[in-house]
Every structure is written in C-alpha cells, then in structure tokens.
Amino acid sequence: MLRSAWVLPAFLSLAAAQAPPVQFRNAAESAGLKFVLENAASPEKRMIETMAGGLAAFDYNNDGRTDIFFTNGAAYPSNRKADPKYFNRMFRNDGNLKFTDVTAETGLAGEGYGMGASAADYDNDGFVDLFVANVGNSRLYRNLGNGKFKDVTQESGIVDNEWAVAAAWFDYDNDGKLDLWVTHYAKWPPATDRFCGDSQKNIRVYCHPKYFQGLPNRLFHNLGNGKFEDVTKSAGLLVSPGRGMGVAVGDYDADGRMDVFVTNDNEPNSLFHNLGNGKFEEVALIAGVAMMDSGKPVASMGADFRDYDNDGWPDIVVVDLYNETFPLFRNTGKGGFRDATYASGLARLSSKFSGWGPGLADFNLDGWKDLFVSSAHVNDIVEQFEHTEYRQPNRILLNEKGIFRDVSSTAGSDFQVARAHRGLAFADFNQDGLLDAVVSSLNDPAELWINSTITDGEWLIVQLEGVRSNRDGIGARLQWGNQYNVMTTAMGYSSSAHFGVHFGAPKGQAPAALEILWPSGKRQAVATPKAGQVIKVKEEQ
Numbered sequence: 001m002l003r004s005a006w007v008l009p010a011f012l013s014l015a016a017a018q019a020p021p022v023q024f025r026n027a028a029e030s031a032g033l034k035f036v037l038e039n040a041a042s043p044e045k046r047m048i049e050t051m052a053g054g055l056a057a058f059d060y061n062n063d064g065r066t067d068i069f070f071t072n073g074a075a076y077p078s079n080r081k082a083d084p085k086y087f088n089r090m091f092r093n094d095g096n097l098k099f100t101d102v103t104a105e106t107g108l109a110g111e112g113y114g115m116g117a118s119a120a121d122y123d124n125d126g127f128v129d130l131f132v133a134n135v136g137n138s139r140l141y142r143n144l145g146n147g148k149f150k151d152v153t154q155e156s157g158i159v160d161n162e163w164a165v166a167a168a169w170f171d172y173d174n175d176g177k178l179d180l181w182v183t184h185y186a187k188w189p190p191a192t193d194r195f196c197g198d199s200q201k202n203i204r205v206y207c208h209p210k211y212f213q214g215l216p217n218r219l220f221h222n223l224g225n226g227k228f229e230d231v232t233k234s235a236g237l238l239v240s241p242g243r244g245m246g247v248a249v250g251d252y253d254a255d256g257r258m259d260v261f262v263t264n265d266n267e268p269n270s271l272f273h274n275l276g277n278g279k280f281e282e283v284a285l286i287a288g289v290a291m292m293d294s295g296k297p298v299a300s301m302g303a304d305f306r307d308y309d310n311d312g313w314p315d316i317v318v319v320d321l322y323n324e325t326f327p328l329f330r331n332t333g334k335g336g337f338r339d340a341t342y343a344s345g346l347a348r349l350s351s352k353f354s355g356w357g358p359g360l361a362d363f364n365l366d367g368w369k370d371l372f373v374s375s376a377h378v379n380d381i382v383e384q385f386e387h388t389e390y391r392q393p394n395r396i397l398l399n400e401k402g403i404f405r406d407v408s409s410t411a412g413s414d415f416q417v418a419r420a421h422r423g424l425a426f427a428d429f430n431q432d433g434l435l436d437a438v439v440s441s442l443n444d445p446a447e448l449w450i451n452s453t454i455t456d457g458e459w460l461i462v463q464l465e466g467v468r469s470n471r472d473g474i475g476a477r478l479q480w481g482n483q484y485n486v487m488t489t490a491m492g493y494s495s496s497a498h499f500g501v502h503f504g505a506p507k508g509q510a511p512a513a514l515e516i517l518w519p520s521g522k523r524q525a526v527a528t529p530k531a532g533q534v535i536k537v538k539e540e541q
Contacts, residue, residue, distance in 0.1 A: 055069060170249045218230065
C-alpha cells in the first residue's frame with residue numbers, strides 16, 4: 001500500500017499541548033465585504049430557496065491574496081438575475097483586510113439561480129478558473145489572466161441543465177488534467193407542484209425531501225485544449241441516483257486514486273470508489289459511510305474528507321439537522337470506516353443544533369484539526385413544531401486529541417450572532433498564518449471570520465505546482481510530522497477553498513520534514529521547511 005512509506009520517525013510526532021482558546025471577530029463590514037444572499041423567497045415555498053449559498057475563496061489575480069466569490073439567487077418566477085441584487089459577487093482582496101467589489105470588471109455577475117461554486121486551474125495555465133453550479137444552466141468561467149473571466153460553458157462541452165448543488169475538481173484518471181464532478185439534488189421543476197402544509201388554513205410549507213426524485217451525479221472528463229467529455233454513463237454513475245447535497249474527494253484506501261463521497265438528503269450517502277479503469281463503484285454501505293450505526297438516513301448537508309485523528313487515513317465528517325447528530329466516520333485503514341460519532345463526542349455536542357457547511361482545520365495551531373460548522377436549520381417552520389431555532393450561531397468544536405469540545409460560546413461576542421448560515425470556506429485572508437472563514441447567510445450579510453486566537457503555535461502553508469500532476473496538485477497527500485492533509489478545493493456546503501494546504505504545530509514542535517505524494521505517484525521530500533511561512537513547492541520531474 002502507498003501509505004506504508006508515509007511513516008516518519010517517532011521523534012517527529014506531535015504531542016498536543018494545552019489548546020489555546022479559539023477566538024473570531026466578524027470583519028466583513030469594515031473590510032468592505034458587503035454581500036447579502038438573496039434567495040427570492042416565494043409564497044409557493046420552492047425547495048431551491050432553502051438551499052442557496054455556496055461560495056469560493058481563491059486568488060483570481062495571482063497577487064498572493066485570497067479573494068472571495070459568492071453565488072446568489074435569482075428573481076421569482078423567472079429564475080433570472082433581473083436585478084443587481086441577484087448578481088453573483090466577486091470581491092478582490094486588496095490587503096490590510098480591505099475588499100473591493102470587482103463583479104463588473106471580472107464578468108462574474110452570472111445568470112440563473114446559483115447554488116454552488118468550485119475553483120481550480122482546469123487548463124493548467126496558472127490562473128484559477130471557476131465553475132458555478134446552478135438550478136439548471138450551470139456555468140464554467142475561464143480565468144483569462146488579465147483580471148477577467150470568460151464564460152466558456154458551451155465551447156467546453158460542460159452542459160448541465162439539471163439542478164446542480166455542488167461540484168468538485170479532481171483528476172480521477174491521474175493524467176495531469178483536472179476533471180469535474182457535479183452533484184445534483186432532484187428534478188426541477190418537479191413534475192407536480194405539490195402543496196405541502198395545511199390547505200384548509202392556507203398554510204404552505206416547504207415539502208419534505210422524500211417528494212423529490214433524485215438524480216445521478218455527473219462526471220466530465222478533461223480532454224485538454226479546453227474541452228470536456230461527459231463520461232457519466234461509462235463511469236457507471238447512472239445507476240446511483242440520489243438527492244445530492246455535498247461532495248468531498250479523498251483517497252480513502254490509499255490506492256493512489258481519488259474517491260468521491262456524496263451526502264444525500266434523507267437517503268443513504270454515497271461513496272464512489274475509483275476503480276482506476278475509468279469506472280467508479282458505489283460502496284458506501286459496505287464501507288460503512290452510508291448511514292450511522294443507527295441505520296437511519298439523516299438530512300445530510302455538507303461534508304469534509306480529512307484526517308481528524310492524525311493516524312494517516314482521511315476520515316469523513318457530515319453535518320445534518322437538529323436532533324440527528326453530526327456523523328463522523330473514522331477510516332480504519334482497511335478499506336472501510338467506523339461510526340465515531342459517539343466516541344469523538346460529536347453526538348452529544350451536535351444533537352441540539354443544525355449544520356450546513358463543515359470544515360476541518362487547525363485554528364489554534366495545536367496540531368489537531370478542529371471543526372467549524374456554518375449553522376442553521378432549513379426554514380423557520382421548525383420554530384413552530386420543534387424545540388430549536390431556524391437562525392443559529394456558527395459552531396467551533398475544538399479537537400483535543402480526537403475528542404471534540406464545543407467552545408462556540410467563548411469564541412467572541414460576534415460569533416454568537418444567529419443567522420441562516422449556508423456556505424463556508426477557509427483561507428488566511430489577512431496573511432497572519434491563522435486560518436479565517438467566510439460564511440454566507442440567507443437574506444443577511446455575509447460574515448468574514450478573522451481568527452484572532454492568541455497562540456504561540458507555529459504554522460505552515462504549502463502551495464503546490466504540479467508538473468506531471470495537475471498544476472494545482474489537487475489530490476496530493478502531504479505529511480508534516482504525524483499530520484496528514486490533502487490538497488483539495490472542495491469543502492463545506494457547495495463551496496470551495498483554493499489557498500494551499502495549512503498545518504499548525506505547538507511552539508517548538510514544528511516537524512523537520514515535509515513529504516508530498518503527488519497524484520502522478522512522485523514522492524517528494526522538502527527538507528526542514530521553516531515554519532511561519534507560505535512555501536511553494538514545484539513537483540520534481
């Protein structure tokens with residue numbers, strides 16, 4: 001197995017010190033990040049209104065600072081961006097925590113009802129491109145490298161007119177070119193305009209997901225020269241439809257090929273094992289990630305696919321709704337997973353709130369990936385029938401050697417604000433080595449969570465440049481001491497983060513070596529990287 005060569009000497013292992021308390025402050029308003037997610041709520045209670053909100057964090061102009069893109073809704077009933085308030089929005093990071101709206105000059109106002117965003121350099125030209133998942137008529141934007149984007153949807157061959165929710169870039173055949181996976185929710189509009197609620201009292205509510213017919217995921221193979229081929233059928237994906245909500249990629253069995261995990265709404269989740277011959281096999285049930293040990297599907301939202309317990313194997317965390325608990329599937333290293341929801345403490349901590357976007361990252365530089373969750377329920381009708389709130393504060397769960405502790409109440413006064421949170425992405429927006437977060441909210445201002453944790457921990461951000469591998473190095477596995485991470489831009493709920501790979505370590509315990517396993521199979525060691533910096537690593541020939 002490829003993982004066998006990943007074990008470094010024991011003296012490089014990290015011991016978690018006393019974890020510094022995590023602190024955040026919302027700098028959106030002062031930074032000029034002024035965006036309100038408009039979902040165009042209607043009396044018809046359309047399901048799409050509850051599910052908007054994906055976003056992307058990436059450096060579109062190669063100035064070394066991470067910029068922010070927000071998807072947005074569209075006017076009812078046309079589903080067109082008939083008013084500027086419905087435009088997708090692009091904000092340029094000018095440094096010193098100041099952002100400028102550059103939507104017009106970049107050409108990213110978009111069209112249609114937006115759901116998700118996925119950023120990556122699909123044409124290997126050194127500029128990050130953008131795919132926007134829409135309720136029909138999804139769009140691909142090529143970064144021209146001059147501060148502008150061009151809509152190349154039709155000429156690229158990426159034609160997707162279904163209700164797309166999320167997408168992920170990854171190189172499924174390891175040919176050095178990024179392919180695109182698109183996750184769909186259901187047929188839209190539905191065949192019948194079902195009335196849900198109390199017709200006698202004329203009280204209409206959003207319908208339960210069971211009334212919506214799920215769809216297969218779709219896979220587009222990158223042929224090069226800006227062209228893609230729809231290989232959904234030949235890849236074996238038509239036989240596994242679902243009400244897809246989130247997508248995350250990772251090599252769970254260490255065979256050198258990226259696999260795909262998809263959350264399904266009130267249905268068993270899907271895990272697509274990459275067989276290496278252009279085909280995928282859906283193995284969620286036998287791998288142990290279709291459902292928790294209870295055997296009951298939950299309202300799965302977003303997911304993250306990373307190693308939370310520092311054992312070298314990527315795990316999967318999922319968020320869902322009130323009274324369901326957030327599933328955590330621990331990778332056993334034997335081709336399967338075990339339900340660690342209770343053992344990790346997540347069951348007790350998460351049962352009383354709801355989540356949309358989860359993300360695992362080390363916010364206090366203690367060497368363990370913490371869990372940030374963009375939190376809210378689906379709609380306000382729950383306040384009448386359940387003992388929970390629709391709008392909820394975000395959550396931060398501290399990872400203490402594989403056991404989580406909720407520290408949300410002490411994360412700062414700003415952090416206690418309740419909203420209908422949706423999309424989530426991480427990056428170091430103010431370039432201080434601490435990971436920050438950006439969160440969207442239905443009909444409320446977006447939030448820019450600047451990490452103000454006081455810590456003497458050390459950090460390292462690794463930015464990759466593939467040569468034989470795709471230029472972004474998506475799919476590369478990195479080891480720093482006993483910590484493992486993967487280069488991926490898919491995260492949270494319908495969102496994307498393209499800034500590099502982040503590591504943290506307690507003071508004086510920064511490992512002396514970094515090892516990278518590229519998608520090409522090339523193994524590369526970087527000797528004694530100095531902590532406290534962003535390092536750029538180019539793949540050796």
